[in-house]
Amino acid sequence: xxxxxxxxxxxxxxxxxxxxxxxxxxxxxxxxxxxxxxxxxxxxxxxxxxxxxxxxxxxxxxxxxxxxxxxxxxxxxxxxxxxxxxxxxxxxxxxxxxxxxxxxxxxxxxxxxxxxxxxxxxxxxxxxxxxxxxxxxxxxxxxxxxxxxxxxxxxxxxxxxxxxxxxxxxxxxxxxxxxxxxxxxxxxxxxxxxxxxxxxxxxxxxxxxxxxxxxxxxxxxxxxxxxxxxxxxxxxxxxxxxxxxxxxxxxxxxxxxxxxxxxxxxxxxxxxxxxxxxxxxxxxxxxxxxxxxxxxxxxxxxxxxxxxxxxxxxxxxxxxxxxxxxxxxxxxxxxx
Amino acid sequence: xxxxxxxxxxxxxxxxxxxxxxxxxxxxxxxxxxxxxxxxxxxxxxxxxxxxxxxxxxxxxxxxxxxxxxxxxxxxxxxxxxxxxxxxxxxxxxxxxxxxxxxxxxxxxxxxxxxxxxxxxxxxxxxxxxxxxxxxxxxxxxxxxxxxxxxxxxxxxxxxxxxxxxxxxxxxxxxxxxxxxxxxxxxxxxxxxxxxxxxxxxxxxxxxxxxxxxxxxxxxxxxxxxxxxxxxxxxxxxxxxxxxxxxxxxxxxx
Numbered sequence: 001x002x003x004x005x006x007x008x009x010x011x012x013x014x015x016x017x018x019x020x021x022x023x024x025x026x027x028x029x030x031x032x033x034x035x036x037x038x039x040x041x042x043x044x045x046x047x048x049x050x051x052x053x054x055x056x057x058x059x060x061x062x063x064x065x066x067x068x069x070x071x072x073x074x075x076x077x078x079x080x081x082x083x084x085x086x087x088x089x090x091x092x093x094x095x096x097x098x099x100x101x102x103x104x105x106x107x108x109x110x111x112x113x114x115x116x117x118x119x120x121x122x123x124x125x126x127x128x129x130x131x132x133x134x135x136x137x138x139x140x141x142x143x144x145x146x147x148x149x150x151x152x153x154x155x156x157x158x159x160x161x162x163x164x165x166x167x168x169x170x171x172x173x174x175x176x177x178x179x180x181x182x183x184x185x186x187x188x189x190x191x192x193x194x195x196x197x198x199x200x201x202x203x204x205x206x207x208x209x210x211x212x213x214x215x216x217x218x219x220x221x222x223x224x225x226x227x228x229x230x231x232x233x234x235x236x237x238x239x240x241x242x243x244x245x246x247x248x249x250x251x252x253x254x255x256x257x258x259x260x261x262x263x264x265x266x267x268x269x270x271x272x273x274x275x276x277x278x279x280x281x282x283x284x285x286x287x288x289x290x291x292x293x294x295x296x297x298x299x300x301x302x303x304x305x306x307x308x309x310x311x312x313x314x315x316x317x318x319x320x321x322x323x324x325x326x327x328x329x330x331x332x333x334x335x336x
Numbered sequence: 337x338x339x340x341x342x343x344x345x346x347x348x349x350x351x352x353x354x355x356x357x358x359x360x361x362x363x364x365x366x367x368x369x370x371x372x373x374x375x376x377x378x379x380x381x382x383x384x385x386x387x388x389x390x391x392x393x394x395x396x397x398x399x400x401x402x403x404x405x406x407x408x409x410x411x412x413x414x415x416x417x418x419x420x421x422x423x424x425x426x427x428x429x430x431x432x433x434x435x436x437x438x439x440x441x442x443x444x445x446x447x448x449x450x451x452x453x454x455x456x457x458x459x460x461x462x463x464x465x466x467x468x469x470x471x472x473x474x475x476x477x478x479x480x481x482x483x484x485x486x487x488x489x490x491x492x493x494x495x496x497x498x499x500x501x502x503x504x505x506x507x508x509x510x511x512x513x514x515x516x517x518x519x520x521x522x523x524x525x526x527x528x529x530x531x532x533x534x535x536x537x538x539x540x541x542x543x544x545x546x547x548x549x550x551x552x553x554x555x556x557x558x559x560x561x562x563x564x565x566x567x568x569x570x571x572x573x574x575x576x577x578x579x580x581x582x583x584x585x586x587x588x589x590x
Binding site for chain 1: 416417418419420421457458459460461465471472473475476477519529530532577578579
């Protein structure tokens, strides 16, 4: 266990699927040689294939204290990059529409907005994902070179580029497939939770740029933090695939809104827009209690009452959503 | 549990090395006509060359026919990790020829490998990425490359204390000359498993893949007679990397 643990909560009811977080992260961290297929932050449509493709069905994580087998995703699972032939079309008189080359066959969020059917109604929602900076990281345990470590001062999981030899056991071990291989450097890479920004008191780039204001960041062990309140006090945020056993420190407020258009007068669970089974698949059985709790808060607010929880989830300003404590983390790391 | 399974695997590996090291199986014996197998711990012949070192660097140079081919049995590392898929032995031996020329030890290795796992990977550009329009691309995320290595004790062994075959011991390091079919030659050092460190040094090496076999020559700093050395081969198509490989026991130079 680290002295402190930075955590993130994402309210999936507020995600627009705009990918601004993805681009913020990409521009800051993975606009380098060998990183074209890497999105340390990605947003995928659910239900859907995910990024990399089928990551949720290819193993990894822990079971009964043992790492579980998995495989290395191929480049096509991430989506091979393509360029647009502006030169030919715009300047060489070919007179055809601008085309992608090579012909795209896959990509992150390739099945955008496809979703699935619930009866006759289509449904989908967006799932933003970063490294979960797990309490019991499978990637760390899988590395024979101790190249991955969890920072004692703030719980952020980082990968030492000097020690890494590109064996990629970590990629297989991570049940969320949030470690990526850079073939140019011959080393693996991952989300660093923007620790250089946090150390300066700035929130993560993905959170700072999010127009939907759906991200909350702070120390999970700080009783004054929004993440602490949402996870431990109001208990409305859950980790993704908790059964994978890694103890994620990224949590999600499950999507339950808007209600189905035909369900006037019914509770969300009586006539859900999103099939409950699918939410249970992602977040575990506890998701049902959370939806009931959130609906009750919503009903109270709609009837003129007040809801501290909903006010917190609205998160009007950065001070409400983010509690970055660089001094606390650094001082305690020194004396710890 | 994982630590225990690692320890068990390491013990099995050491035992396997003791039992099988240098001894070819019955099936392999049929192939051993031109070359004699080297029993564990015995010496490899090394002869002075009349050719220049540069001429011998070509793995298929005619001059190499003047040197005896010595067949060394390869052992397959047992399963090391909970998550590792089983992998059958596919490369039973490596043929080695050794020559001394111009103060260098030239090591010629040939092994059968029906799958050529090699690539030309773009070098990381020296110029910073900021403001550079073109970025080199990762072409694959799930491939591993054929490789080989020669390992020596980093220092002359004292009182017959050879370092551990598993990348040396703390205080008794090894020096490793590593060649990869994608990334070329690199010298490494290690003081135990998981401690391999790239020195930043390279060394002359050439490789040819012909008729389902790799032929490589490594030009190394010479070492005195009686010095221990060991060989390793990685098969990319078997996802070999790290300790997942083929290895010989410690042998020694005649």
